[in-house]
Amino acid sequence: MLASPRVATEQEIRDVVVAQPRAGLPDLIERALAASGALLRGHFGLQVGKHTEYFIRFRALARDEQVLAAISGHLLSTITIPADAVVLVPESAGYFLGEAIRARAGASTTLAVARTDIERRPARSLLHGTIPAGRPVVVVNDVVTTGASLEPLLDLVGDQGGTVAAALVFGALDGTGFRAMLSRRRIAGDHLIEAGPAWAVMDPDRCTACAAGTPPLIPAAELN
Numbered sequence: 001m002l003a004s005p006r007v008a009t010e011q012e013i014r015d016v017v018v019a020q021p022r023a024g025l026p027d028l029i030e031r032a033l034a035a036s037g038a039l040l041r042g043h044f045g046l047q048v049g050k051h052t053e054y055f056i057r058f059r060a061l062a063r064d065e066q067v068l069a070a071i072s073g074h075l076l077s078t079i080t081i082p083a084d085a086v087v088l089v090p091e092s093a094g095y096f097l098g099e100a101i102r103a104r105a106g107a108s109t110t111l112a113v114a115r116t117d118i119e120r121r122p123a124r125s126l127l128h129g130t131i132p133a134g135r136p137v138v139v140v141n142d143v144v145t146t147g148a149s150l151e152p153l154l155d156l157v158g159d160q161g162g163t164v165a166a167a168l169v170f171g172a173l174d175g176t177g178f179r180a181m182l183s184r185r186r187i188a189g190d191h192l193i194e195a196g197p198a199w200a201v202m203d204p205d206r207c208t209a210c211a212a213g214t215p216p217l218i219p220a221a222e223l224n
């Protein structure tokens with residue numbers, strides 16, 4: 001049987017989502033997830049091939065402009081974006097965060113959108129906008145696991161002759177993996193939330209829901 005996802009309860013939000021301990025951030029996240037119903041519980045297949053019991057519909061969070069502005073403000077509080085930066089986003093829910101960051105970063109900041117493939121993974125070509133050679137680029141997305149899905153975007157920046165100035169995401173489920181990716185590619189970056197110990201991200205062959213015979217919703221990104 002295909003179990004329909006349902007909106008997570010406030011207790012589940014507190015149990016599985018870990019916000020960075022910055023002033024006002026944990027409260028903001030808890031309230032925004034509860035009000036928007038953006039955290040779903042079910043059985044989801046992520047783009048990196050992992051299965052998980054929870055999924056964040058970033059589009060639902062982004063409908064509240066004040067929440068989106070606050071999230072952008074938190075991400076821009078740790079990173080200085082060059083005035084002439086290009087903000088590069090995938091053609092997916094990450095667009096809404098990228099546009100909010102662009103608007104907040106300044107009048108000379110522009111937006112470029114990368115194509116996504118049929119499974120909604122960022123591809124290595126531009127759909128909209130340009131990355132002029134030599135320009136600093138801030139890569140933005142909504143929720144990643146380790147950030148592996150950002151790598152085509154990072155490579156696209158190099159293809160176009162730009163330089164990655166930073167990678168900013170709302171959530172990195174595997175915060176340790178995300179920091180390792182940033183470190184390996186020698187770029188600055190930030191994320192606001194990660195999956196806590198009660199939010200299991202599993203390989204399909206160790207997935208408890210699969211073992212119970214429930215098919216996963218793949219790709220979960222369709223929910224955005």
Ligand SMILES: [Zn+2]
Pocket residue numbers: 043051052204207208209210211216
């Ligand atoms: Zn599964």
